[in-house]
Structure formats: C-alpha cells, structure tokens
Amino acid sequence: MEIRFPRNGLHKGFGTEEQPQETSRVLMNVRPYDVIGNMARGGQRPGLKKAYTQQIGGDTLPIVALLEVSVVVVE
C-alpha cells in the first residue's frame, strides 16, 4: 500500500466506501502545494503574519475595505 496526499481535497459527495482517489473527508489547514518546497505533495498551510505594523483605526476593530489606487507622478 502506498498513499499520497489527497491533492484533490475535500470530497463528501460519494459514499464513504467509494471515496475518490486523492480526496479526503478529514482535512484542516493543509494545502496540496506545501510551503517547504512548493511541490504538489501536501503539507501545512502558510502562516498568517502582519504585513504592516500599523493597526488600521488604532483599535481592535475589523478592516472593512482594502483596495489600491494608482497615482500619477508629477515630474
């Protein structure tokens, strides 16, 4: 027996004895492309870290909109 990571992810559509190849019903915080080598062999998801040190709004309240704007440079 040789089993690989279920690269096709969650599958709950078939009977439990007919679980499709490379799928699973038991998954959490894993992804098919791992963060160590970026290969399709499966592993833990990447972590979430702060991208900016500033806290938007200065309080523990959610950021409700995030977007970008392009601005012309005056030469």
Added chain:
Amino acid sequence: MIFVTGDRDAGNARTVWAYEDDGTPAWYYDTADATYKCVADAYNNVFIVGKKGDDGDGDKNLWKLNQAGTKVNSLYVQDEAVVYDVVLDEDGNVFIAKGTATATYQATKISPDFSTETEFAAGNLNTGNAIMASAIDGHIYEGSGGFADDFRKFDKDSLSTELFDEDESETCYGIAELSDGNVLAAMGENLYCYANDGSGEVWHYAFGAAYTNTRVVVDSDDNIYVSFNKYLARLDSDGNEIWKTTHADVLYGVAVAFDDSIIVCGARTGGYTVWDVTVATGALVDFIDTGTIARGVCGTGTVAAGGAIADSRKFTKKLVAIGNREVWYESTPGTMTELAAATGTLNTSAALMATEAAQKVFIVNGTTKKVVDFGNTKIATNDILLAPGTAIPTRGQKLTGGTSGALMIVDLITASDGACSVYGFRYSTATFATGETVTGTGGVSFVLNANEVAPPHYYNWITYAADTTTYGSVPEKITGVALYAGRILAWGHPPYEWYATRQMNPWDFNNGATDDARALFASNTSALRIGDTVVTAIPYKDDICVWGCANSLWCLIGNPAAGGTIQELDLTCGLLSANAHAWDNKENLFLITTSGLLVVPRGFGPPENLTEVRYPQFISDLAFDASIHRLTLTYDRQHNGLIICRTVLATGESTAWWFDLRSNGLFPEQYPNDCGMFSSHYYAAISPDYRKTLIGCNDGYIREYAAATKNDTLFDDTTQAIDSYVGLGPIPMSPKSGEGQLSNLHATLAGGLSGGGDDSSSVGFQVYAEDTAEEVISKMVNGSAPKAGGTFTGPGRMRGNKHTQKVRGSFAGVKLRNDTASQTWAFEKLTGDVKPTGRAK
C-alpha cells in the same frame, strides 16, 4: 542639445554653434557665410539654411550636420542666394522657404537624402521667409512677404494645392501651431491666429509698430512666445498677453529647448547672444555667447551617453484601508498613515464599499458618500466668479497661475459662485501661491486665498460645481460602487436600482443628456432594468459587467447608454455577498452563490458549479447569514487559489476554505479570531516587497500568507500554532469486504537532503481500523482514540520510522497531524502492508 545660427565671425570662422543643454560648447561649423535658421531631428542631426557658402565642397545653402558636428549632406537648392527657413516633416522630408533671385516659387520639398528637390507649384514672386510642417494636420504652411497671399497652406503631397491663403499685406517671418490645429503667423505688425480650416482669423495680437524678423513658438502647454524687435511676449492660447518684456537689443530667434525651456537669441549685448527665458516673468538670463549676431536657435532633447537608465514609470500605487471609522493610506511603501480628515466620518459598522477611479477612492456608506483624492492639487478662492464677464472653470480646462506660472488641468470645482475649491492635476513644477490671479480661456479669472494644498484630500462626493441643474445629483443613498468602462456604477437605493455616472466624469449624474457617454439610471432605460435586488456589480474588461443579485445573475454587455443590454447569466441562483466574487489570472470568474461555488469560464460560457459534486452540502454547511457573517472570496495570485472565508462579525471566528486552482481541490482552513477576514485584496504594489495578497483582519491589522511563517501571528505579536491534519483513507483492508490487517506503516516526509533545503517537522499519526468506512471517517473527524499511533520523525525517510504495530478491521484510516508551534510539515507518501485476514465478523 542647442544649436545656434548667425553671422560669420571673421575672427573665428564659425556660422553654426552647438551646445549641451547646460550651455557647454559642443562643436562649431563654418558654412562660409551667414546662416539664418536651423532645425534638429530626434537624433540631434541639425539642418541649417542661410546665405550660400562654400565650405570646401562648392556653393551650398542647406547643410545637414550630425550631433558631432560632422557634415552628413549639403545642397545648393535651386541656386538660391539665400534660404531663409527650414523645417522637417515626420517622414524626414526637408522643406525650405527661400528667396526669389532665380526661382519663381517660395517653397521647396527636399527628400531626406537630398536627392530630389520639388518646388511648390504656387507662388507670388515674393520672398519666402518662413515655413512650417504641421505635426497636426500634416500640411505645409508658408509665409512670405508683404503683398497678396502672404500666408498660405499647401497640401504636402501635391505641393500644388493651395488649401487657403490669408492676405494681411504684412510680411510673415515666423509660423507655429497650437494644439487645436490653429496656426500662428508672426508678421510685421501683428501675430495672427488663423483657424486651421481656413475660415480666417481667430484673433490677433498687435505689436504696436512694424518690425522685421518676428518669431513665434508654442510650448507643449500651448503657451505662445513671440519676439518682435526688442520685445518678447508670452500669450495664452487665446492671444491674451501674460507678460511682455523689453530687451536691450534686437531678438532674432526664439525656440523651445530641452524640457520645455524657452531660449531666445539676437544681437550681442552684455557679452551674450543667447538667453534663457524665465517663463513666469519674461526675464532673460544670460546663457550663451556665440560672439556675433545669433539669427536662429533650436533645441532638442539630449540623450546622455552612459547615463543611468531613467525610471520610465509615470505612476505609483498606494494601499488604502478602511476600519474603525477611519481611512488609512500607504504614505510610503510599507507604512500606513491615517487620513486625519476622514476620522469619524464613516460608519464602518454599516454597509460600506469603495472603488478606485481616476486617482481617487470613492467610498459609499449609505447616505455618506466620500472621495479620497490622491491625484489632484487643491486651490481655493473666495470668489470663483470674480467680476462680471468672468466664467467658472470647466472640467478639463487648463488654468495658469499669473505669478507662479503653475499649470493645472481642472477636475472638480465645488461651487459655481463665491467661495470655491478647485481640484485639478498640477503638471508644472511651479506651484500655485496665495494672492495670485489664476486664469483660463473663456474669461476664467479668480484670485487664490491660500497656497495650493497637495493631495490627498477628503471631500464629499458631489456633482461638478455642485450644479444639480446641469450635472444632476449624486444618489441620496448608495450601498455599492464599482468602476466600469470609465463610469462609476452605484446601486442600492432602492435596492433594485443602479446608476452610472457620465463616462470619464464621476461628477456628472445628469441622465437627461442624449450622447453615448451620458449618465443614466437603470429604471429610465428599458434594456437595463433587472428587477432583482442588486448585491454587487462585477466589471469585466471594458464592455461586460456582471450584476450579482439576490436571486439571479445578469450580464451587462456594452455601453449602457448606447445599445448596451442586460442579459441573464443564471436565473437559478443569486450572489451571496457583495465580496463573494473573484477573477483569476485566466479570466475565469468565481462566485459564491446560493447554489454553490460557481465558475463562469473565460468568454462567459455556462457557469459550472464546483462544489455540487464534491461537497453538495457546501452552502448549507456555510450557513451564511449576512446579519451575522462577513463572506469574502479572494483570488491569491501568489499561490494560485481561492480563499473563501466566512467570518462571524461579532467575534472574528472564521470558517475558511482554500480552493487550489492547480489541483482543483477544496481544503478547509481555520484562523485565529484576531485573523478573521473582513476584507482582502491582491496589492499589485510597485515594489515587489509589498506585492502580495493582503487580508484585512478582525483586529485592525493587515496580514499576508507567508510561506516561511509556521504560526499565525496574533494581535499582540504572540503566535498561535497551526493545527493541521489530513486523514488518509478509508483504506479497504480486503478486496471482498472482508477483514484485513494493516502493519509496517512508514511515512516519507519532505526534506532530509544533505546540505540544503528546508525540512519537514515530525508528524504525529493515528491509525483507525473499523468495520465500516464511515466509522473510520467519523473517528478521524472526532479525534477518537485510535488503535495505534505515534510519530513519524522528519525530515525525509528516517530510520526507525517504521511502525510495526498491527491493526485489524474492514477499513483503516491514518490521520497525520501537527499542532506544534513553530513547526510545519510536508509529506511525500505513506506506505504500509495490508493483508486480508478473512471474512468480516
């Protein structure tokens, strides 16, 4: 470079002088007699005309010298004693205006290699003094002198077709053109502006006396500089005099040089023959001395040898985040700064949406409608209509600071009379200053009450000049906005209604116009009515916009004001949330709808449901309730997948999925409540360091997925381990539903290369074996007590990793798990021995 022509200096035999842009001498050339005018091409080749001279190659009156001052070619054009003017067309043809000693006609076309000469077959037996090849209409304008038909327009190709003529009975010495195609003729007593279509004079500027050798040039902003005798004047494009200065001696030439600077030349005074013009005042700054009368000057851009490669980018980008009733923006790359003017003006507990358009962010928040303007400079006046006869600036109009010379293109004015702020794009380096009079064409004139204010600005979204009669009104209440084909789409009040601004004008909501760019609202256009409650608009390229509604999906195709139609995309499902859509890098559109995760393939084929087979209960398990949840769908360009996240508004608790577009697999995820996702955006920053998928989180911090980060970072910078697991199986233990035995489990984890690469941490495992597959799955899900377990030690395939313990059952499952802080893992394969043992009990 700068090139100067002039009288021959007997002491230093020179008639052509070349300088670097800063006035450093480059080279000289001697044509053997006086030269009059010159013109340079894009390669710094210079073409010179003047009195015939023998530079050792026989009599010539046209010379082409390269940027090193070496003669490339020369010609004795029709044996003329004097050639007065020379220009080039875009094909490199040379056109000259010449005297009439032996020729009948005043203008000649010469091929780029000087091999052919063709006289214009029209003439009036007077001296041709000036010529211009229009960069706008491609025709040739020629000025001659003194009698009938002293200014004429010719067809460039036929050379015989005179398109129009003007007779001022004055000699024409200089010609230029404005950006609107109207042409300027500097004559003896006046500067005339003629309509390009031959309909005659538009305006004229009187010199006050008769002069010779008048000249005119126009800079890239349509400022006109005209020299006449000892005078130099700057006019606006309507012929209004901005200043007029008097020089000590006669000026013979004026030119636009490098970087739109203005230079003039003339009789030698004070040890100089060429001066740099201070464009704001007309003051002449000593610049170059050729030693003798300078009769012509021209300039070109300079390509610096061996210089650094300039940044070709003409724009930058800023990240904008909204939270806790505040707007923050990226003031410098990597640093977010609060926009103080916005503080407390938004209700971030209510529906809020924002879109970028025209260097601004338009924010709608119910009855609050705001603009964050990052592109415009603000100037202000106490009275935009200063006096009777003045006018308010129109959108797109150029304004000029009377003292500073600062230039602005108007975008928005806030009032049509009295106190007014003017927002516009300043494109000059000069800045607007308090007290100066700002003018524009059509009688625009007002006085500034403060120095200009740099962006960003924060103001109410209004229509132009707050003139509701002409421009309509911004809808009273808006819950969503999007940019589509140059229009801002707005919707939400009433829920089935949507509005569109005029194309390229977010300040115009007047739907009473009839042109194709007009503003509109859906209910007054039968082809645009939907009827369903609008959730959001999803623009796609320039002519398609998907309308996600509560119970249906629609597609707007084309210009809604010119034949555009609304067509059904799917009438069986609706969009769950305004943020529940994303485009991938292959132009597929993903939507979380009432029937599942849909993909609308590139080209708008039939939608495909990605969850109905693999996860039929996806929507019911999602249990999205807009009153208590936030639902976002994000395309992560870095990892090529979709992030689906349902966040509880009150707590930040998240239920998330990663849909990997490479394997087409759905993978559940969980994040700490601090990291609960409320907004997301792939930030295509200028700097690669900041170019990433960003998450607007529950705790007010912006986060990113980082491959090298093995934990989730919390509000207080502490970390939380990621609890990750996968269940392998169920594994049938016998081919005929009998029992079997599983043993000798061995896992190969990632890494273990000698001398390099990142390694997998160890992974715990639990082995389940039961009579049914469902039981195995249930126990793996619930974390029930396994029949066997242990740890596969990483990295790679370690000795001692084989676990020989045997388990029996009809189905087996192996759950791999790691919930240790600062660890991550990856997995190559699991091997084991399965041996049927007989019939099931």
